[in-house]
Amino acid sequence: MNVLALPSSLDYRTVDDLLDEAHRLPEGRALLDARHLRWVDPAGMLGLLSAGRVLFDRSSIKPRLQLPEHADVPGYMARMGFFRAAEEIFELDQRPPRRASGDTDVLLEVMPITTNHDVHEVVDRVQRSAGAILTNTLHYPMTAVVQFSVILSEVCQNILEHAEAPGWVSAQAYNWQKRLGRHVVIVAVSDLGRGFRGSLANEHSARFGDRWGDATALEAAFIHGLTRFPDTGRGQGIQQMRKQVRKWNGSIAIRSGTARIADVPEWDDAPPLSKGMESVRGSHIHILLPGMDSNA
Structure with a gap:
């Protein structure tokens, strides 16, 4: 399995590196390791979706996404509606938190x-x-x-x-x-x-x-x-x-x-x-x- 480790901060300054690394990965099943991610902004989330879609289209197999271990990060991503878009692209390693109501x-x-x-x-x-x-x-x-x-x-x-x-x-x-x-x-x-x-x-x-x-x-x-x-x-x-x-x-x-x-x-x-x-x-x-x- 090809592994792509995400940085601790995924934002508009680092998203280009993520896109580059995703395009360099060999064809085949991919794992995106976001366990150490502690900060993500809109550019980072869309970059992650883009990278996942490219890998999915290349192999016809959904890449696996390991969610951040820091609880605040997946909670924020849920509030931003990330996981609703991600479910069509990624296989998640665990159930994501629910999106906050209200x-x-x-x-x-x-x-x-x-x-x-x-x-x-x-x-x-x-x-x-x-x-x-x-x-x-x-x-x-x-x-x-x-x-x-x-x-x-x-x-x-x-x-x-x-x-x-x-x-x-x-x-x-x-x-x-x-x-x-x-x-x-x-x-x-x-x-x-x-x-x-x-x-x-x-x-x-x-x-x-x-x-x-x-x-x-x-x-x-x-x-x-x-x-x-x-x-x-x-x-x-x-x-x-x-x-x-x-x-x-x-x-x-x-x-x-x-x-x-x-x-x-x-x-x-x-x-x-x-x-x-x-x-x-x-x-x-x-x-x-x-x-x-x-x-x-």
């Missing part, structure tokens, strides 16, 4: 995106729950609630139109008092579709010639606003999201294929472009929005 602190649980109805449901849920967090906790203006909903709608719609494959979305707020001196919201969106290079190839690969690849495709969409549509003005979602996130002093990053591109604010030390990674399926987006209540 009100929780979850901003947006792990939700599958397969139809336009799913996108509308995401926006409805966020508009109902995000207002208090964005205005009272992060001290954003009321207008930010609508703008935040638009961003989520765009990234979810991207799964249906750009990836042409199912995906997931999730978001949560955290107190980063020690690291950043403020609250933050982390949004993650993942799919296992064609990726940016595959989506843009028919319309744009010829003009780039030998330079065409995953990094070039990400730069074309992220920086220059190129889309799979030949007519100007369609499909500008990624570039508009980038502009809005920058206004909020946030970060946005996209992993697709062998490359990762990011808009990096001064408080983040992530590289703006990474190349030569494992060729992962689909696109994996994370957005981090800091609160406005810090002197950091």
Whole structure:
């Protein structure tokens, strides 16, 4: 059995390593060992689902997932709706905790995106729950609630139109008092579709010639606003999201294929472009929005 050990912290900073390792595993039955996992965020949970799906599709055998030994972690994952999505992908080594009933602190649980109805449901849920967090906790203006909903709608719609494959979305707020001196919201969106290079190839690969690849495709969409549509003005979602996130002093990053591109604010030390990674399926987006209540 091929074993993949998860790190103690699985978040937007370490999820690329997980995706790379999953794609490097030989074909056959796989075991994902999460026993020592002590922290996971939305990007980490969606990365885990993506890695599991890749291994499942490769061998037609569900990979086995060993749950974290630290009781708080599977409890949190249950509140975030992770196990509801995971039951179709993993064989669990034990029964997961039940999802808490009633009100929780979850901003947006792990939700599958397969139809336009799913996108509308995401926006409805966020508009109902995000207002208090964005205005009272992060001290954003009321207008930010609508703008935040638009961003989520765009990234979810991207799964249906750009990836042409199912995906997931999730978001949560955290107190980063020690690291950043403020609250933050982390949004993650993942799919296992064609990726940016595959989506843009028919319309744009010829003009780039030998330079065409995953990094070039990400730069074309992220920086220059190129889309799979030949007519100007369609499909500008990624570039508009980038502009809005920058206004909020946030970060946005996209992993697709062998490359990762990011808009990096001064408080983040992530590289703006990474190349030569494992060729992962689909696109994996994370957005981090800091609160406005810090002197950091």
